Amino acid sequence: MTTFEAIPISQIDKGSAYITTGDGKAYPLDAEELRHAFAAIVRDDPTEMITTGEAARILGVSAKTVARMLDSGEIPFVRYGAKGNRMVSRAQVVAYRDKSKSHSHEALETMREAACQGGLDDIDYSAYLARYS
Known part of the structure; x- marks a missing residue:
């Protein structure tokens, strides 16, 4: 077992x-320690079900947005419990x-490719902005 020093x-x-x-202290990790840290954080259990709130945090969106995604069929879900809460x-x-x-x-x-091909990446922004000053 590795001993970590902050x-x-x-x-x-x-x-x-x-x-x-x-408290502002850090524990440096080498490649192997980083791999172990990720393994401890990330679970590869395909059967693990989470709430829509947890899904919202993972996706960086609101719970309402997750609800719309589920309703549109973008992400499959199941109803769980007496209240019928959705789980994904x-x-x-x-x-x-x-x-x-x-x-x-x-x-x-x-x-980016379209802008380059259309010559849009050579715009003189100072002249463009000067028109609106």
């Missing part, structure tokens, strides 16, 4: 992995998030 967060090199505590698979929520991010990056790259 150091001030200001002493952590940029781009280095670390775990921090609320954590694995499916994470997969949806990753797919959405990938789609967003592809769309942005397509827009």
Whole structure:
């Protein structure tokens, strides 16, 4: 078992992995320790069900947005309990998030290519802004 020693967060090199505590101390992690930390945090249990609130936090959206996603069939769900609360698979929520991010990056790259081909990346912004000053 590795013994961790805390150091001030200001002493952590940029781009280095670390775990921090609320008191400003950090625990640097090497690649193996980082892999173990991720394994402890991320569960690969495809049967793990979470609430729509937890799904909202994972996706970075509101619970109402998650409800609309569920109603439209974007993410499958089951009703659970006497009140019929909706539950979703954590694995499916994470997969949806990753797919959405990938789609967003592809769309942005397509827009960049179109702007380059159309000569839109050579705009003189100072002249453009001067027109509205």
